[in-house]
Amino acid sequence: MTWVYLGIAVIFEICFALSTHAAKGFTRLWPSVLAIFGAAGGVYALSLALLDLDVSVGYTIWTGVGGVGTVIMGAILFKEKITLTRLLSFAAIISGVIILRLTSI
Template sequence: MISWIYLGIAVLFETSVAISAGNAQGFTRLWWTVATLVSGAIATFFLSLSLLEFDVGVGYSIWTSAAGVGVVILGALFFGERLSRKKLLGISLVIGGVIGLHLSGAA
């Protein structure tokens, strides 16, 4: 159970990496750059803790997939990005894949 908490924290910080990196504008904005690097380190740390129980392929796939979905949703909610039917279909497929990985009994 604790591995899921670690993975959830890793997902939150990985989502923060994407948002910060987008605002860092090629690492030309100092504080967004710092936020990107610190968030990345924290995300990787918690991912490594979750991988003590998850298979690497399953844990990493869930981590990147959930963070990707989070970034798309946050982009739509806070940055005016369009959430099209194709994006919603993609999100649904990703969620289905994550559920399939979880049901594989890997953790």
């Protein structure tokens, strides 16, 4: 269940980031509510994952995959650009996550 909790935490993290952008400085009610819910849900799910994971592994994966997911969804929802530099950065993050996962079994 550890990795399931971490996956749920990542989804909440992505929802938090996207909702924060959509909330426009917390001036829009429903995106603001979703941002707060996403932040709380992400931290709670991460705390469950960290019961069995080292904090260095769990937190790094949470922020890394959450960041990549946020950039991808930002491109889809908000038409943000994905450049070659960003693609190479994603590859580095995903490679690091895979290495962390393989060495944390």
